[in-house]
Amino acid sequence: MRGRAWRSGPGTGSGPVGRRTSTGRLGWPAGRRTGLLGAAVLAGALVLSGCDRGGNTDLGLALSTLNNPFFVGIKEGAQAEAERRGLHINITDAQNDPMQQINQMETFTSQDVKAAIINPVDSDAAVPAVGVANRAKVPVISIDRGVNGGDVGSTIASDNVAGGRLAAKTLAESLGGKGKVAFLEGQPGTSAARERGQGFEEGIKRYPGIEVVARQPADFDRTKGMDVMSNMLQAHRDIGGVFAANDEMALGAAKSLGARAGRDVKIVAFDGTPDGVAAVRGGTLTATVAQQPRLLGKQAVDQALRAARGERPPKQVKVPVVLVTSRNAAEFDG
Template sequence: SSAGSAPGAPGSGRRGALRFAGAALAVAVVVGGVSYLNSGSSGGAKKVGMSLSTLNNPFFVQMKEGAQAEAEKAGIDLTVTDAQNDASQQANQLQNFTSSGVSSIIVNPVDSDAVGPGVRSANQADIPVIAADRGVNKADTATLVASDNVAGGKLAADALADRLGGKGSIVILQGTAGTSASRERGAGFAEGLKAHPGIKVVAKQPADFDRTKGLDVMTNLIQSHPDITGVFAENDEMALGAVKALGGKAGKSVSVVGFDGTPDGLKAVGAGTLYASVAQQPSELGRIAVQNAVKAAKGDTVEKTVKVPVKVVTRENVADFS
């Protein structure tokens, strides 16, 4: 650095020796680290990488916490990265995990298609990949640990139909296009609505699982559809954005159903502004993902799909969840 001693200045020899010792130590650490990683690939899981789509969402923060608790219990070195909802950033994270020789990788895709090449690279390096919450397209995963999103979508349709007495006009706030969670929840909801022909979907629009976008999209939808009586949002963050846009109508003339059972979502259910949320168990998803990552790294058999149950939470039973 520019602040270092000039050659031949008093103390420069000592500093040089210290620098050499520091460099030798760094090499030893790197060599030790490499042998530690290599021991992980032969003797079961030691080091696991986890790439989450975003940590700007309470659901994924809870998933991370569940994963960390399980890793600690199992004595696993878990590295968690945040892709910030950017598919190219996630691709880089997967590449880094693969080249650093982790025992297994857990990925919660930003986009189920875009993540394919990164997962295929891990496949080629014989690193098992666990998909969490969302599936991976055009690549092999050892297992998918996910909530039963289709069943959850059907439950949401039934809950909203019951609340509306089987008739009314509703809008749907969709999640990020290209995610299996959005596709499956939407499909389950559409399937569930078939039993309630008196309910008409007047608009569907993506708000990318984001609260602010949920607020913006809902504000626009209210202007073009002022007479709606219900909203289904494919996650709680968008549902809470919709509640804000609806103001005094939320929970009174318009019933909103969300999905996830996040702490903020459950609070809104308790307050009556959100009619219901289909509660997932994000920390359980994280925990089970790590368990499967450890098993897959050891070469043990894992189920191709692990479905974590979901439940409808309304004001009547919200105390059991919070």
């Protein structure tokens, strides 16, 4: 799959819990719809009107953080899809605090939303938040990260295991199949970190000449990525490659490596954010496995609406990843 992974505009942030951040009620155009397209649009309107009052379904989206361009992309995709459908969506920012997500789910249920979407801060800690919605009979969809309990109708996520394998292959080949590498893991307790790690470990085993000499979580954070990389270099000055489970950690590692980044030390990342793609184009990163956050947001809204109508959405929706290298980076917005 080729093409733009995502287009990121300026993030608009999130208001206080319970405050509506999107108010895109869309009216029907004047005049009579004719033909098959008009019939399909009318049928869709009738389905939604059976779901709630006046044909407008309120949704809640509880994001783990908006201090990361990837999650801003999810927000933009969900918001655009809700507005396209003429729906209200309340988008909140937990600032990486799982207790905030419990409060936000309570707010959603008090607003009588028809479905809730959660991007867990932690896959275990999100279970009580999901329980709030379950008790209120509000369908729940998770996005990007799974929830290790509760009744979740569907999980919308990138194929993280496949992406981890692809990152391992790319890093190993950039090193000629031999050398010492470091692995900057994501936030412990999240399914994304676990699955990317699983894929990377599976992939790197195929290259017996590659030795993983250091691995440590850096919590998907750029500053922590820089600090962790600095600590690793003190013990392993001969590291020739780095896999970071997201772009932010990779960019932090690159800052720690300085002029060695991309030249003496190959770095492969994960996410495909504008900063990550720009670093690939500039040669600081060797590659990044690009997710499609706007598509994730769009898919989550779609599955949430299905659940709100009483349908059974698929338990998992896997969104493909795309490898970004210097050869195709110009095709991506960065």
